[in-house]
Amino acid sequence: MTEGETTRLVAWNHELRSVHTRLRAALRLTREALAGGAPAEAASRDLLLFCHGFCTALTGHHEGEDRELFPAIAAAHPSLRPTLDRLVQDHALVASLVTGLQRAVDAPSSSPELEQHLDGIAAIMENHFRYEERALSSVLETLALDAEPAQVLGPL
Template sequence: MSTDRLRSWGTELRAVHARLREALALARETVEDSDAMGSTGAAGPAGTAGAASRDLLLYCWGFCAALSGHHRSEDAALFPQIEAAHPDLAPVLQGLTRDHSMLDHLIGELGRTLEAGALREETLRHLDGIEAVMETHFRFEEKQLISVLDALDLPDGGRQHYLGPLV
């Protein structure tokens, strides 16, 4: 494996994290800009509620699916490779996996809230919670794993295999 490829795993992880941040920002903008999802729950002009609601669901579910897919790939493919090469990182990887479970729970709560016709402020609170855990998780993961990834010789499997759908 070439040195360029080895160096790029850390870059790939940062790029996926950046794309997930962008997807969350887009979902948040959709909620904030929605005329149909007022703080009182009142719908906007006729037909607006359905279109805005569909856009909101699209952006929120897209973000949620991308984040969950990224974490499933890390748990199933990337973390076992890291642990095999660096058994001393097992506690770090277990903590990151717990974060993934917490984020899955928060995503599930957001989904239930959206399906129940959540108000703007309630939806934003859910996105705030996801963002807070996600940011803390990403910073810790990058701090702990970038140098390891840059030196790790991963078997062929492709970027999506290790990092999920956004590579």
């Protein structure tokens, strides 16, 4: 194995953490748009913009993991299938919450209602990211997956 190959293998762990960091920042910007003190209608317009980017990125991240990353991990580490199943269930829950947020933004909804949606997504997303990083970190350091990071972890 060459030095470049080793770097690429270890990079999956760093790529995952980097994507999680960017998604956290996108959620923070979305929350700041709502907390900016603008009337609910203006906040909804801002949220529509931020939510579209954030929701698209979060959904793309989870779809990429389900399609590319988790099957590769399951093939290399069959004992992790229960962990991967739990992560896929989390993805379905987050998708449901994102759909609820998108509907609330499109409505438009009141600021407190929008905050509730963001609070729910933030809580589940953070719990999911921490669990995923803990459970998969060492596996990702050695995962031999020949794919583009955007295909595997979403277009961020």
